[in-house]
Amino acid sequence: MSDRSQLISTGKPFAFDQQRDKEFERLAKRYPIRESMILPSLWLVQEQEGWVSQESIAYIADRIGTFASKVYEAATFYTMYHLHPMGKFHICVCRTLSCWLRGKQEIVDYLKDEVGIVPGQVRDDGKYSLEEVECLGHCGTAPVVQINGKFHENMDVEKLKVLLTTLQ
Amino acid sequence: MSDMVKLFVNGVEVEVEAGKNLIDAVGAVGIEIPHLCYHPALGADGNCRMCLVGIEDGRPPLVPACKTPAQEGMKVLLDAEHIKKIQRDVMELELINHPIDCPVCDQAGECSLQDYYMDYDQRESRMTVAQVNKNKKMDFGCGVVHDQERCVLCGRCVRFCREITKTGELGIINRTDESRVNIFPGRPLENRYAVNVVDLCPVGAMTSSDFRFQQRVWFLKKSPGICHGCSKGCNITIDHNRQKYEDDIIYRLRPRLNQQVNGYFMCDEGRLSYKQQNENRVTQVLIDKSEASINDAIQSCLAKIENSSSPLILVSPNCSLEQLVAIKALADQIDAPISGYSDGYIKAGDGDDYLIQDDKSANRAGLNLLEIDTTKAKFEERLATADLLINFDNDLSLSYSDTELKEMLSDTVIIALSSQKNYLTDLANILIPLAAYSEYAGSLINCDNILQTFDKALSKNAPLDDAAIVAAKLGGPMKNATDIFCELQKLIPALSNTELQNIPAEGLNLNNSEASNVTA
Numbered sequence: 001m002s003d004r005s006q007l008i009s010t011g012k013p014f015a016f017d018q019q020r021d022k023e024f025e026r027l028a029k030r031y032p033i034r035e036s037m038i039l040p041s042l043w044l045v046q047e048q049e050g051w052v053s054q055e056s057i058a059y060i061a062d063r064i065g066t067f068a069s070k071v072y073e074a075a076t077f078y079t080m081y082h083l084h085p086m087g088k089f090h091i092c093v094c095r096t097l098s099c100w101l102r103g104k105q106e107i108v109d110y111l112k113d114e115v116g117i118v119p120g121q122v123r124d125d126g127k128y129s130l131e132e133v134e135c136l137g138h139c140g141t142a143p144v145v146q147i148n149g150k151f152h153e154n155m156d157v158e159k160l161k162v163l164l165t166t167l168q
Numbered sequence: 169m170s171d172m173v174k175l176f177v178n179g180v181e182v183e184v185e186a187g188k189n190l191i192d193a194v195g196a197v198g199i200e201i202p203h204l205c206y207h208p209a210l211g212a213d214g215n216c217r218m219c220l221v222g223i224e225d226g227r228p229p230l231v232p233a234c235k236t237p238a239q240e241g242m243k244v245l246l247d248a249e250h251i252k253k254i255q256r257d258v259m260e261l262e263l264i265n266h267p268i269d270c271p272v273c274d275q276a277g278e279c280s281l282q283d284y285y286m287d288y289d290q291r292e293s294r295m296t297v298a299q300v301n302k303n304k305k306m307d308f309g310c311g312v313v314h315d316q317e318r319c320v321l322c323g324r325c326v327r328f329c330r331e332i333t334k335t336g337e338l339g340i341i342n343r344t345d346e347s348r349v350n351i352f353p354g355r356p357l358e359n360r361y362a363v364n365v366v367d368l369c370p371v372g373a374m375t376s377s378d379f380r381f382q383q384r385v386w387f388l389k390k391s392p393g394i395c396h397g398c399s400k401g402c403n404i405t406i407d408h409n410r411q412k413y414e415d416d417i418i419y420r421l422r423p424r425l426n427q428q429v430n431g432y433f434m435c436d437e438g439r440l441s442y443k444q445q446n447e448n449r450v451t452q453v454l455i456d457k458s459e460a461s462i463n464d465a466i467q468s469c470l471a472k473i474e475n476s477s478s479p480l481i482l483v484s485p486n487c488s489l490e491q492l493v494a495i496k497a498l499a500d501q502i503d504a505p506i507s508g509y510s511d512g513y514i515k516a517g518d519g520d521d522y523l524i525q526d527d528k529s530a531n532r533a534g535l536n537l538l539e540i541d542t543t544k545a546k547f548e549e550r551l552a553t554a555d556l557l558i559n560f561d562n563d564l565s566l567s568y569s570d571t572e573l574k575e576m577l578s579d580t581v582i583i584a585l586s587s588q589k590n591y592l593t594d595l596a597n598i599l600i601p602l603a604a605y606s607e608y609a610g611s612l613i614n615c616d617n618i619l620q621t622f623d624k625a626l627s628k629n630a631p632l633d634d635a636a637i638v639a640a641k642l643g644g645p646m647k648n649a650t651d652i653f654c655e656l657q658k659l660i661p662a663l664s665n666t667e668l669q670n671i672p673a674e675g676l677n678l679n680n681s682e683a684s685n686v687t688a
Contacts, residue, residue, distance in 0.1 A: 002346065003302075003342060003346050003348075004341070004342055004346075005341045005342055005348065007353055009353070031446070054353055054354075057352070058352070058354075058355075060648055061352075065333075066336075066353050067330070067336030067339070067352075068352035069326075069329075069336055069337060069338055069339030069350075069351065069352050069355075070336065070339060071352075072341060072352045073339040073340060073341060076341045076342045076343075077342065077343045097257070098483050
């Protein structure tokens with residue numbers, strides 16, 4: 001684990017766009033306790049911006065009507081909320097049992113050594129970021145790579161090379 | 169008194185209150201169950217696991233005592249080997265990343281972790297890995313300074329801000345060994361009870377910027393007292409010390425438990441009000457601005473009273489009941505009207521629905537009980553005709569501006585008896601210093617009509633008389649405490665069959681007693 005308490009400020013006020021605003025109001029009706037909206041709201045922020053900024057946490061807290069400290073707690077507890085900007089293409093490589101046995105390390109090593117993407121970091125040009133994640137639920141077609149939410153199964157280095165060329 | 173149940177602790181039968189959790193129930197008969205996160209005002213959280221005990225009735229081998237209500241016949245195990253092991257293990261977990269900076273930590277001497285280490289652990293660290301580094305001396309606002317490395321993550325401060333003040337500034341950020349208490353950036357502590365988190369913190373993670381590095385706590389004398397900061401009369405512990413070659417001064421005030429008045433807490437303003445006891449004090453007797461002895465001043469006062477055709481006595485709403493009785497008797501003796509006008513002590517709208525009251529005086533109910541007039545109209549009318557004003561510690565500069573005061577008092581002789589310097593003590597023809605409330609004993613009636621007594625806490629190098637003694641010296645008929653108490657017994661029927669020392673520690677609620685007619 002690493003310290004995630006340093007939030008990044010964009011210096012600009014945050015607000016949901018029209019689509020997320022509508023989605024927020026739709027979800028809010030689901031929960032008898034409004035504080036339950038903390039996690040879905042953080043997802044909406046991440047969907048909209050790609051990451052969660054200090055301003056967006058304050059916005060969510062005020063929008064839900066809860067303490068900013070509570071949203072701050074949730075955002076720093078769950079590592080799937082990105083607290084800094086990710087690459088244009090965010091690559092998640094599964095590191096759990098099946099994928100590990102079926103060669104996820106070769107994929108990670110290739111990305112690190114040949115493409116220059118270090119796990120947990122964003123490449124300098126901002127195009128790629130890489131993260132090793134826990135089970136994505138595609139164990140039968142391991143190893144699996146998820147790029148911007150889209151799954152690519154039965155991966156190997158050769159397939160990945162081709163895949164990367166399609167990412168523009 | 170609620171129902172009692174009998175249960176066994178380590179095989180020994182004890183009788184405890186039913187329904188309370190084991191920590192409180194067993195604690196009340198002097199058996200300590202170690203705990204870090206549980207606090208009676210904040211309820212059970214169950215996160216620290218320090219209070220795990222065994223109960224021999226087929227439950228799981230370990231249960232948290234903070235969440236287990238005391239029941240008849242319960243067999244509680246505290247000294248079994250597997251319980252001791254659990255306590256040692258929890259201590260080891262807490263100490264993995266805890267800096268051993270007790271020699272420079274303000275909490276040392278009143279630290280749960282330190283005490284529990286000595287009581288339950290006493291082992292060397294087995295850790296060989298580097299400790300997790302976190303932030304130190306973080307300014308959380310409101311005079312609270314936080315050290316994340318010392319924190320044991322009990323969450324008391326977090327729960328206090330969420331449950332008691334409902335401001336929720338604090339949160340536990342991150343997870344696992346990186347967890348830490350923090351504020352959200354740009355939203356620091358902003359409530360009037362914030363420094364209570366320093367008292368709540370079982371370790372030295374929360375420190376008060378006011379008290380930090382001032383004193384080692386084991387040097388402090390802890391005397392009970394009543395805060396005079398507002399009409400609530402919160403119960404406090406006055407921590408004071410006489411350093412070598414110095415005077416006895418107060419280093420901090422802490423809230424003292426009184427369920428009937430303030431519970432476990434007090435406000436920050438009251439907490440810092442000790443400074444008025446230490447600073448800006450009147451210490452020198454002055455006659456026409458030149459230093460004099462107290463006897464000369466008293467003689468001079470007596471002469472002025474003798475020569476005065478219409479004296480007026482003004483009292484402070486902070487005076488104790490005893491002082492008010494003595495001063496009122498003096499007023500009757502010299503045939504002077506007495507006023508308790510003190511509108512300046514009331515800050516309208518400043519109070520809240522918890523502890524803080526609008527009225528910043530400690531004993532206005534006492535003024536009313538003694539039927540001392542407090543109206544502005546009467547005070548001004550009497551002052552206009554008075555040629556002598558004897559002021560017992562009433563800070564008129566709260567009620568009037570300096571220019572107003574100067575004009576009002578231009579042709580009046582002023583005898584000021586005061587503990588604090590203010591504009592009136594500058595104007596006074598005769599100035600006599602008085603003891604502040606930590607330097608005398610007395611009783612007060614708070615805003616809820618609860619009569620509370622307090623004892624003398626400090627012994628100054630040069631002790632000052634309190635207002636009751638000065639009133640007697642000025643010719644008042646109430647010469648001693650017995651006379652005064654007899655008078656109080658007449659005024660307060662609830663006291664008629666009791667002695668001063670028999671007044672309960674929690675205070676005497678005059679509303680509940682048959683004497684509820686006294687203030688009617």
